[in-house]
Amino acid sequence: MRKDVPKIVVARLPVYLRDLSQLRDEGKEVTSSQELGKRLGISPAQIRKDLSHFGEFGKQGTGYNVSYLIEQLRRILHADRNWKIILVGAGDLGHAMVHYTGFRKQGLHIIGVFDNDPQKIGQRWGELTVMDASTIEDFIQKENVRIVILAVPAKVAQQVADRLVNAGIRAILNYAPIVLHLPNGILVEYIDPVVHLQYMTYFLE
């Protein structure tokens, strides 16, 4: 079995991709590990090393073709296809996620929104209608959804996550401020603004 690419390397690729897209939008056709490093606050050596896990994408003397590297990173990250995502929890945060335009451009499509509040079920959210949480399992199976954005209260996050995993979900972006306990192989990423803010207040007087 070939050695895995370190997770921390994979975690940087989306940031490279994001910045390269910006470079392209600015009209740049070629860049270098040095330029990219300066833009990202990362050493050029690290960028070259990270990329070297996946192949050779540059040319000595000139650097990297921006469009080509974007294409390659999209392929590596599986960002070159469309992903169906469901959102569970139709609160304010869920509302913001559904209306966020940054997902679609990356092939990340929220195709269903769920809540268990009768007040919310049936509400029209953009092109979507908030559905009854009791129908999540059917929807996941019918649509073959593998990714969830979880934006429910902390108190119910674990039990909802258990249901989702049972229904076949493979990856959870968890906005609830708790650590989830799930079977091996289920991917979980955490976003909690309080954690970031408290990290910063540590350094403030």
Added chain:
Amino acid sequence: MRKDVPKIVVARLPVYLRDLSQLRDEGKEVTSSQELGKRLGISPAQIRKDLSHFGEFGKQGTGYNVSYLIEQLRRILHADRNWKIILVGAGDLGHAMVHYTGFRKQGLHIIGVFDNDPQKIGQRWGELTVMDASTIEDFIQKENVRIVILAVPAKVAQQVADRLVNAGIRAILNYAPIVLHLPNGILVEYIDPVVHLQYMTYFLE
């Protein structure tokens, strides 16, 4: 000069604090590095090592008093006081942030919201009124605000951040999907759900 605590250690403290608060809510009065480690998916040795950078908080044979450790972590993280925060960018995400109840409990108070859209200025958001972005500097100085949540479009994020830093801001929680270039000493934390989702799609077929 005493050696700094590694940043990665500081970054884990808010997660410890969050989980300890949950333990306390569950009625637990004492815990151990082993229990905490299991809950967090972290090795017990790492938890003890992390805490040892700041003092001795446990008792051999019994473990840690939950309330006492919470108190100590809050002190270490400066989470035992109130922090004034302003939100810049009154979009859907900003709306969700202002209405999020998870901040206040931690002493994190959003005391002002700003936008440059005349349609939004003057809108009532809970207890706050959306203010004209041209008045940000005055507000920061008058209220002595040091933390900003930045939720503006990527295109303007850098220039807005520059203004904020000029006005005296010390820490930015940046939701705009770009890397900010700011003077040394300015703290910036990034939240970009696309980065997390693309990290996960790497592992999905």
Added chain:
DNA sequence: TAGATTGTTAATCGATTAACAATC
């Protein structure tokens, strides 16, 4: 060619873990 930059190796740096004396 001369200058620039890659991809890679080896060295360095830093973080995690194992182990255990101390002690509750």
Added chain:
DNA sequence: TAGATTGTTAATCGATTAACAATC
């Protein structure tokens, strides 16, 4: 006391960086 768990040291593991041959 016996059992449990801390705080800490030393060993291990892994990630970052410096350096450079290759080459565009």
